[in-house]
Amino acid sequence: MQRDEETGPEPETGEDPREAPSGSGGRAAELAPGLWLVATPIGNLGDLSTRAVVTLRGADLVLCEDTRVTAPMLARFGISAPLAALHDHNEAQEVPRLLERLRGGARLALVSDAGTPLVSDPGYRLARAAMEAGIFVSAVPGPNAAVMALTLSGLPPQPFLFMGFLPPKAVARAEAISRLRAAEGAGLSATLIFFEAPHRLAECLAALAEGFGDRPAAVARELTKRFEEVRRASLPELAAHYATHAPRGEIVVVVGPAAADAPSGVEEVEARLRAALAAGESLRDAAAMVAAATGLPRRQVYARALELSRQDG
Ligand code: SAM
Numbered sequence: 001m002q003r004d005e006e007t008g009p010e011p012e013t014g015e016d017p018r019e020a021p022s023g024s025g026g027r028a029a030e031l032a033p034g035l036w037l038v039a040t041p042i043g044n045l046g047d048l049s050t051r052a053v054v055t056l057r058g059a060d061l062v063l064c065e066d067t068r069v070t071a072p073m074l075a076r077f078g079i080s081a082p083l084a085a086l087h088d089h090n091e092a093q094e095v096p097r098l099l100e101r102l103r104g105g106a107r108l109a110l111v112s113d114a115g116t117p118l119v120s121d122p123g124y125r126l127a128r129a130a131m132e133a134g135i136f137v138s139a140v141p142g143p144n145a146a147v148m149a150l151t152l153s154g155l156p157p158q159p160f161l162f163m164g165f166l167p168p169k170a171v172a173r174a175e176a177i178s179r180l181r182a183a184e185g186a187g188l189s190a191t192l193i194f195f196e197a198p199h200r201l202a203e204c205l206a207a208l209a210e211g212f213g214d215r216p217a218a219v220a221r222e223l224t225k226r227f228e229e230v231r232r233a234s235l236p237e238l239a240a241h242y243a244t245h246a247p248r249g250e251i252v253v254v255v256g257p258a259a260a261d262a263p264s265g266v267e268e269v270e271a272r273l274r275a276a277l278a279a280g281e282s283l284r285d286a287a288a289m290v291a292a293a294t295g296l297p298r299r300q301v302y303a304r305a306l307e308l309s310r311q312d313g
Contacts, residue, residue, distance in 0.1 A: 030054075031054075031055060031058030032107070034108075034136030034137055034138065035127065035137045036109045036137075036138055036139070037117050038052050038110065039115060039141055039142030039144065040052065040070075040073065040142065040143070041114065042143045042148070042223055043223060043224040044224035045073065047143045048077065053077050055140050056074060057081065059108060059109035060101075060106045061081065061084055061101070062083050062111060063109065063111070063126075064084075064085065064113075065085065065113045065122060066087070069114075070083060070111055086110065086122055086123070088122050094126070095125055095126050102135045110127070114145075115143050115145055119144060145223055145250065146195070148220070148223050149252035149254050150191065150254055153217075154216075154218060155216060155217075155255075155257075160191040161191070161192050162193045163193060163194050166207075168200060170203070170207070174211070174292075177207055185269075185296070189258055191257055192255040192257075194253045195251070196251045197251070198248055198249060198250075201219070201242050201247050201253070204253065205219075209234075209236045209238075209239045212235055213236075214236060215235050215259075216234055216235075217234065217253065217256060218233075219251060219253055219254075221247060221251050222249040225249070227249065235255065269304060270308060273286055273287070273290050273305050273308055276289055276290060283306060283309060286305055287302035290305075
């Protein structure tokens, strides 16, 4: 077993054989058989925990998204466990074979390219299948871009709703935002977290500003890296900024919850319908527009529009 200065002294062995060794430099035999979900850095190698190093060192096989990303990281820590690729395109097909190895007592570690595996990354199918098969599954927690962005956003940390990536196409993205607005109309009040690619950030922020209006938000970029930046402003301000400043790097968008005094879903639908009707839209067109903006079923909005037009004469 190779040791380096960064891994520190030989640890005491935990009494529970299922516990991952708590220190660094543990022998392979100390790691319990089963599936270990191991978080890795999101940009700063210093964030790989000593427990992650010990677990990866003790694994019979490290499953990773891309061996070209994980191999250099393991080499940096003197870890020589064999690597195998597990990604969205082969996970379903690989699960039976990996379950066989786990049933045979193998110690498998699963990492993704960066951060916490399974979170917008591969591994859910394997973890779920292992749990269903009664195999020991545990995790070594660590970096996660969504939670780090949340903590730096200055927005209420709980409740939060992590949405992963919004759909890349404009129509599907607007529909996803409408569904969130509809959920808020039904009472959801949570800080929202989205992953986004740099080349889509400006259009994503414009769509969020369109859907959520003048809410406080934050854009967290290049977390834990040299050019880490968190910009806190309203959604329209952020949309305007990034429309003229093309960002680089990896990005998380955090959006504050609807204000406590925001109109309820019913009030909002009525206000939007009245505005559309006052602008001369037909009942049918007003209902279609409001249904699209709120994510509510068109038939339900049309029925409300009909009532309103009768009430208002
Ligand atoms: N599993 C990872 C985690 O726990 O953070 C997330 C993987 S997801 C495929 C990759 C996305 O996470 C990026 O497109 C970006 O939105 C976000 N991300 C990852 N690293 C980041 C960083 N250092 N700074 C900001 N966002 C990051």
